[in-house]
Amino acid sequence: MAAEATVPAPRRSAGKRLADLFQGRPRLTVAALLAAPLGWLVIGYLGSLGVMLVASFWHLNELSGEVQQGFTFDNYTQLFTGDVYRTIALRTVGIAAAVTVTDAILAFPIAFFMAKVAKPSMRSLLVVAVLLPLWSSYLVKVGAWRLMLSQDGAINWALEPFGLHGPGFGTTAVWLVMAYIWLPYMIIPIYAGMERIPDSVLNASEDLGAKPLRTFRKVILPLTFPAVVAGSIFTFSLTLGDYITPANVGTKQFIGNLVYSNFVSNLPLAAAITTTPIAVMVIYLLVARRFGAFEHV
Amino acid sequence: MIAGFEEPDSGRVEIAGLDVSGLAPYDREVNTVFQDYALFPHMSVAENIAYGLEVAKVPKGERRERVSGALEMVRLSDHDDRKPSELSGGQRQRVALARAIVNRPRVLLLDEPLGALDLKLREQMQVELKQIQSEVDITFVYVTHDQDEALTMSDRVAVFNKGKIEQVSLPRDLYEHPVNEFVADFVGISNALDRDGKRFTIRPEKIRLFESGESTEGLDTESGRISEIAYVGMVTRISVALDSGGAIQLARQNIEAESSSHNEAINDQVVVGWRPDHVVPIQSQIPNESSEEKSS
Numbered sequence: 001m002a003a004e005a006t007v008p009a010p011r012r013s014a015g016k017r018l019a020d021l022f023q024g025r026p027r028l029t030v031a032a033l034l035a036a037p038l039g040w041l042v043i044g045y046l047g048s049l050g051v052m053l054v055a056s057f058w059h060l061n062e063l064s065g066e067v068q069q070g071f072t073f074d075n076y077t078q079l080f081t082g083d084v085y086r087t088i089a090l091r092t093v094g095i096a097a098a099v100t101v102t103d104a105i106l107a108f109p110i111a112f113f114m115a116k117v118a119k120p121s122m123r124s125l126l127v128v129a130v131l132l133p134l135w136s137s138y139l140v141k142v143g144a145w146r147l148m149l150s151q152d153g154a155i156n157w158a159l160e161p162f163g164l165h166g167p168g169f170g171t172t173a174v175w176l177v178m179a180y181i182w183l184p185y186m187i188i189p190i191y192a193g194m195e196r197i198p199d200s201v202l203n204a205s206e207d208l209g210a211k212p213l214r215t216f217r218k219v220i221l222p223l224t225f226p227a228v229v230a231g232s233i234f235t236f237s238l239t240l241g242d243y244i245t246p247a248n249v250g251t252k253q254f255i256g257n258l259v260y261s262n263f264v265s266n267l268p269l270a271a272a273i274t275t276t277p278i279a280v281m282v283i284y285l286l287v288a289r290r291f292g293a294f295e296h297v
Numbered sequence: 298m299i300a301g302f303e304e305p306d307s308g309r310v311e312i313a314g315l316d317v318s319g320l321a322p323y324d325r326e327v328n329t330v331f332q333d334y335a336l337f338p339h340m341s342v343a344e345n346i347a348y349g350l351e352v353a354k355v356p357k358g359e360r361r362e363r364v365s366g367a368l369e370m371v372r373l374s375d376h377d378d379r380k381p382s383e384l385s386g387g388q389r390q391r392v393a394l395a396r397a398i399v400n401r402p403r404v405l406l407l408d409e410p411l412g413a414l415d416l417k418l419r420e421q422m423q424v425e426l427k428q429i430q431s432e433v434d435i436t437f438v439y440v441t442h443d444q445d446e447a448l449t450m451s452d453r454v455a456v457f458n459k460g461k462i463e464q465v466s467l468p469r470d471l472y473e474h475p476v477n478e479f480v481a482d483f484v485g486i487s488n489a490l491d492r493d494g495k496r497f498t499i500r501p502e503k504i505r506l507f508e509s510g511e512s513t514e515g516l517d518t519e520s521g522r523i524s525e526i527a528y529v530g531m532v533t534r535i536s537v538a539l540d541s542g543g544a545i546q547l548a549r550q551n552i553e554a555e556s557s558s559h560n561e562a563i564n565d566q567v568v569v570g571w572r573p574d575h576v577v578p579i580q581s582q583i584p585n586e587s588s589e590e591k592s593s
Contacts, residue, residue, distance in 0.1 A: 200333050
């Protein structure tokens with residue numbers, strides 16, 4: 001006669017019971033994973049954008065200097081009719097474009113060397129080298145450039161023996177400094193894009209008779225185009241919104257300076273000005289998409 | 298080295314009598330089918346194939362003609378505007394082949410072109426490749442690690458071991474008369490045995506298993522004990538540990554529908570025999586990891 005053995009139900013720990021809860025419920029798992037970051041994005045990012053957009057339709061009581069929460073197009077009328085604003089907006093977009101093109105031209109050979117020429121050990125060293133400037137404060141770098149560009153700074157000192165003179169403070173200086181500061185944001189995406197191109201594809205081009213320049217034009221460039229666009233989104237938008245560099249090495253106003261100077265005195269106008277770079281970026285992204293920059297190849 | 302991506306340490310590479318050793322890949326009349334196909338992902342199938350012709354400045358009309366001809370040859374005419382990412386492995390392989398052949402190179406280099414395909418597709422592509430080769434009449438230099446593929450596809454096979462050629466010969470000679478143990482072992486199962494200070498090898502399908510009482514006249518025989526039996530469909534592989542030392546593997550055709558007529562079991566004492574002229578004397582050599590290459 002066999003004694004009937006009762007198997008006691010295994011005691012489950014709290015962690016296991018929690019795991020059981022998610023087991024076989026993919027929607028719940030996704031919800032639990034994304035709730036916090038998504039909430040953060042909606043409230044922190046879209047929320048602040050929305051508030052800013054709303055604020056751009058408010059206006060300032062001219063007597064008391066207080067913000068009135070009515071609805072008015074005054075701020076935008078002021079922006080679109082004032083020559084000053086247009087000049088500043090165009091100057092800013094112009095410098096952003098110049099910085100982007102400069103960075104793309106500078107980044108390409110560096111990224112190519114990193115991705116296709118350098119040995120793996122050298123490669124990681126170069127990645128660190130490219131990212132190294134980002135470890136120091138933005139302000140320190142602008143400050144350093146301010147010193148270098150000044151009348152008795154390093155640039156003039158180095159150029160003097162050749163009878164040359166540095167650009168001094170001004171729009172050229174803004175272009176130089178911005179191009180320097182945002183360069184890593186262009187190198188890294190292009191490097192990543194180039195690394196994804198198999199060596200064999202480049203060999204195939206050469207094997208089919210293409211000289212290096214054609215391989216670059218017909219194979220490397222089109223395949224890294226999405227990466228260039230990704231990098232340009234950084235350089236373009238960062239330049240578009242910056243006000244510290246122009247304030248330190250420039251002599252003229254940029255959109256960022258306008259926003260900053262109106263921030264305290266006329267918040268609704270500052271909000272309205274801020275929509276300009278956002279609108280420019282939206283147009284930029286639409287154009288980029290038009291050229292197939294976001295297509296998966 | 299043939300394509301020009303690497304420089305030889307010594308010696309020369311000649312193509313049709315022309316020394317091309319110092320030439321860059323784009324200056325050689327060699328095209329390559331890469332192991333991973335290396336298709337241009339941003340171009341359509343037709344653009345991929347036309348690339349070499351564009352580089353060579355072939356006029357547009359002729360270019361279109363040759364591209365459609367190449368597409369037809371690899372049976373992809375209705376896929377000309379697809380992107381490589383929309384094709385299957387076999388189709389990509391064929392595009393890579395068309396992209397190389399359309400340039401009418403003197404030598405076509407195929408670097409393990411079928412390595413990424415599954416067995417069925419690989420066998421089908423082997424047949425197609427052979428047909429295409431005889432059609433275009435270009436020298437194919439075909440690199441493979443698949444010994445059967447090398448024997449199937451080639452007019453001449455070169456077996457490489459650590460960058461050194463061990464033997465160059467017809468596929469049949471390579472299999473029947475390997476010059477050394479490395480080749481014997483690499484191409485098929487070698488069954489190397491040492492007898493009276495001499496080393497030789499016999500291919501498994503040339504060894505017969507004898508039941509007691511059967512005549513073994515005119516054959517070399519040895520006795521041994523069965524150590525393993527593996528039924529593999531077309532043949533049954535039987536390993537025998539020989540009484541005089543060493544072990545051999547033999548392959549017996551499964552001619553009967555059922556294996557009922559053969560009822561040997563592991564540990565059975567058996568007699569094996571082979572014709573003396575099937576014995577291939579070989580130089581002893583330690584087998585190494587290697588690669589194999591063939592040209593057709």
